[in-house]
Amino acid sequence: MRKPRTYLFSGKHITTGSLISAAMGIISFAACFAVQMTVILNGGTARLRDGAVVFVCIIFSLIGLITAILSVRDPDARGALTAVAAVLNAAVLIYGFVIVYYGVV
Numbered sequence: 001m002r003k004p005r006t007y008l009f010s011g012k013h014i015t016t017g018s019l020i021s022a023a024m025g026i027i028s029f030a031a032c033f034a035v036q037m038t039v040i041l042n043g044g045t046a047r048l049r050d051g052a053v054v055f056v057c058i059i060f061s062l063i064g065l066i067t068a069i070l071s072v073r074d075p076d077a078r079g080a081l082t083a084v085a086a087v088l089n090a091a092v093l094i095y096g097f098v099i100v101y102y103g104v105v
Contacts, residue, residue, distance in 0.1 A: 012076055014081055017071030018077065019081070021085035021089060022064075022084065025092055026088070028060045028061040028089070028092045031056075031057045032054055032057045032096055035054055036099065038050065046103055054100055054103075058093060058096040061089045061093045062093060064089040065093065
């Protein structure tokens with residue numbers, strides 16, 4: 001007699017939107033961190049291009065956050081990567097706004 005399976009395979013998959021969102025969050029965080037380290041190594045003097053890079057990072061993380069929110073709505077998707085990507089993009093968004101705020105003030 002066959003042993004019954006104790007596990008079930010599901011049809012859930014990782015969506016393209018969650019992968020794109022996670023990639024945008026990682027790229028945005030790396031770029032913001034690189035800008036911050038560059039400014040620290042320059043003695044606290046930020047150039048115009050540093051602010052432009054942080055502004056582009058804010059836009060990328062906003063797009064990534066929107067993509068993560070839209071990929072949550074897929075009923076056949078796994079939710080872990082989408083949730084991690086949404087939290088990462090929200091954190092980078094806050095991080096970018098803090099960098100811009102301290103640069104202006």
